[in-house]
Amino acid sequence: MSEAIKITPESKPMLPRGVRLTENPQQGWVLVAPERVFKADGIASVILKRCDGSVTIGQMADEFAAAYNAPRDRILSDIISLLQTLADKRLLDVAP
Amino acid sequence: MSGHGGTIAPPLGLLAELTHRCPLACPYCSNPLELEARTTELDTKTWSRVMREAAQMGVLQIHLSGGEPASRRDLEEITRVAHDSGLYTNLITSAVGVNAARMQALANAGLDHVQISIQDSVPKEADRVAGYEGGYRQKVALAHEATRLGLRLTINAVIHKHNIGRVAEMVALAVSLGAQRVEIAHVQYYGWALKNRAALMPSRADAEAAVAKIEALRREYQGRIVIDAVTPDYYARLPKACMGGWGRRSLNVTPSGRVLPCHAAETIPGLEFWSVRDHPLGEIWERSPAFTAFRGTSWMKEPCASCIHRERDFGGCRCQAFAMTGDARVADPVCHLSPDHGRVAELAATDGEQAFAYRGR
Numbered sequence: 082m083s084e085a086i087k088i089t090p091e092s093k094p095m096l097p098r099g100v101r102l103t104e105n106p107q108q109g110w111v112l113v114a115p116e117r118v119f120k121a122d123g124i125a126s127v128i129l130k131r132c133d134g135s136v137t138i139g140q141m142a143d144e145f146a147a148a149y150n151a152p153r154d155r156i157l158s159d160i161i162s163l164l165q166t167l168a169d170k171r172l173l174d175v176a177p
Numbered sequence: 178m179s180g181h182g183g184t185i186a187p188p189l190g191l192l193a194e195l196t197h198r199c200p201l202a203c204p205y206c207s208n209p210l211e212l213e214a215r216t217t218e219l220d221t222k223t224w225s226r227v228m229r230e231a232a233q234m235g236v237l238q239i240h241l242s243g244g245e246p247a248s249r250r251d252l253e254e255i256t257r258v259a260h261d262s263g264l265y266t267n268l269i270t271s272a273v274g275v276n277a278a279r280m281q282a283l284a285n286a287g288l289d290h291v292q293i294s295i296q297d298s299v300p301k302e303a304d305r306v307a308g309y310e311g312g313y314r315q316k317v318a319l320a321h322e323a324t325r326l327g328l329r330l331t332i333n334a335v336i337h338k339h340n341i342g343r344v345a346e347m348v349a350l351a352v353s354l355g356a357q358r359v360e361i362a363h364v365q366y367y368g369w370a371l372k373n374r375a376a377l378m379p380s381r382a383d384a385e386a387a388v389a390k391i392e393a394l395r396r397e398y399q400g401r402i403v404i405d406a407v408t409p410d411y412y413a414r415l416p417k418a419c420m421g422g423w424g425r426r427s428l429n430v431t432p433s434g435r436v437l438p439c440h441a442a443e444t445i446p447g448l449e450f451w452s453v454r455d456h457p458l459g460e461i462w463e464r465s466p467a468f469t470a471f472r473g474t475s476w477m478k479e480p481c482a483s484c485i486h487r488e489r490d491f492g493g494c495r496c497q498a499f500a501m502t503g504d505a506r507v508a509d510p511v512c513h514l515s516p517d518h519g520r521v522a523e524l525a526a527t528d529g530e531q532a533f534a535y536r537g538r
Contacts, residue, residue: 085400086400098329100329108237114329115331116238116358171358171400171403
């Protein structure tokens, strides 16, 4: 039986099979999941594209802070907030 | 308002009823009373074209359903074409007759998600409702197989008076099977279910207790399983936005290729449905008479036409409005603003012991 996932800066998030980030001309970027479709606009798609199980959330925050010249703490909490929401909906796994 | 002239947003999902054949005989089956025969089913080539056209028009998800979709030997091929077209593929199965090798082949074809129905948490009761001895065991086996292959799994439980006291057990079963999502769906009373209404309708007290129980279960299982519930709308005050609005979010293709705004739409007399045999899917979505009939709000009568909720619930369910009043253009009587609202409680109260009229038997 699976336990609830707690997202931390050390987590390496990954989209499981059956949860896909996709783009089409009509909808733009969307996260497609069991019986669900979520708009993944702007920063959400940027974050989700990095969720392949190889990068920690802390590393993502470093990367985005540099790329967008924005405060790292704020970025870190935004990423954790988005990914915790998805994990609570069972749409995100973390790599071991 | 209903737009005409190429401004209609595309659907997000397509329900492909690949066949009406099914080993089970659930008395609330969503298939029509007049089941389509195998000889009228679309061939592999036509289904493949439908999948490609769906992807081109912007559809994101294909729900491969039936009947039992695995009754078709070309299910893997249809799945592969859908997947290769970029569509998210969801298999809605009874699990009966789907062995481990078949599941593996479907996973190899690119299947994204499996949805397995259960009839109850008590095996003997589950098999009785399905009219199929040993079905429960096969469902449990296939659920384990899907999880083993790393597929996302939903368990779908339809709720009625015989199992409404075991909502918690059914959620616990879904968790133990490794599902990430469980649907607790109260029976929707059209077609077979309407025929079996007295045998299925729970009491108001039981329905309200189940709604409260689901709220408690959501807290208990927070982060472990998602519980999606379809409410018992005979006991509601406001109608559901059926299908997210007629011709707004999704469409349904029958085994013989007719394209419907919802699976029960053929119960409304006088609607003209087009077939994928004669028209491209995009043209059917935008222009076919059945889709334009109730799209938007311009078809509405009062109290819907001037209601502040008209863009939220779109007047509720057209099929239910017709089934209860004989007029598909009036407000869904589930709505407390409907002049026919009093009839709903009356119909719900037509209780009593009735034997199941099993689907197709």
